[in-house]
Amino acid sequence: MTIDWDTVRCFIEVAEKRSLMAAANTLGMSNATLGRKIDALEVATGLQLILRGPGGVALTDQGKEVLALAKAGGDHLFQMERLAFSLKSDRRALPIRISTTETMVSAVLAPHLSLLWDKHPGLVVDLIMSTELADLNRREADIAVRLARPKSEGLITRKLPEITAGLYASTGYLNGRDPGSLDLRHEKLAGLDDQFGDIPESVWIRQHELQQALSVQSSSIYALMEVAKSGAAIAMVPDFLAQRHGLFRVSAPPIPVRKPWIVFHRDNRRNREIRAVRDWIVACCQNSFTLS
Structure with missing residues (x-):
């Protein structure tokens, strides 16, 4: 029985994606080519490893056992690749x-x-x-x-x-107003978007009924910092960053600690x-x- 690493790598990708099409896109090959590689692995092992269906693929019990061993072997090969790169680059230590x-x-x-x-x-x-x-x-x-x-x-x-956080604004945004007496429902707020899921900051916004005030969202804390520094809105950012940039804390209910x-x-x-x-x-x- 001869099994090459490229075929095993394809099997791992299919098993993790649960889809030939998704795995083929990741690997940069056609569905047909990937299907032939999986067929070849099943022939080489004499085992049925996956079940194809309209909703994707599923591992057989034998496929699950083979996957566990394949991933262990993949870990060692990945380490070998890193070591080879380090030696080829004449580095004294692995990064x-x-x-x-x-x-x-x-x-x-x-x-x-x-x-x-x-x-x-x-x-x-x-x-x-x-x-x-x-x-x-x-x-x-x-x-x-x-x-x-x-x-x-x-x-x-x-x-x-x-990591503690708060709502922060610049002098330009405040324009002489007291940061301790703002009605947040009538201000412009900047916060993290839903890329991170239902995070504590998003829950806090809903709990305090501030969704309508949320005027800009981003997945980048640095983008939110720039929004606050520019005077465009009040941003929800970590205290240590706001302090570095001279922003003013706006009175608000306590924001969850991360x-x-x-x-x-x-x-x-x-x-x-x-x-x-x-x-x-x-x-x-x-x-x-x-x-x-």
């Missing part, structure tokens, strides 16, 4: 890949890289901006920082310092370089979120 949000990368981690290199000058980091939790089991990242605690098997989570988490795979819990980066992330958060 530590950190997946987190735009705000964490730009406002918290990037400004404090010197703290990391003061203690560990040889470390290389890859800061990946993403709103999705990277698959740490498949080593898409070594460390993730997220605002929700994931519960996937094999992952370890550690709580980071809390609780970020650092996430890593249990296999890396004793890796000294990854531990050093984890400690650095904690220090970055403590330095950034502490208000003066």
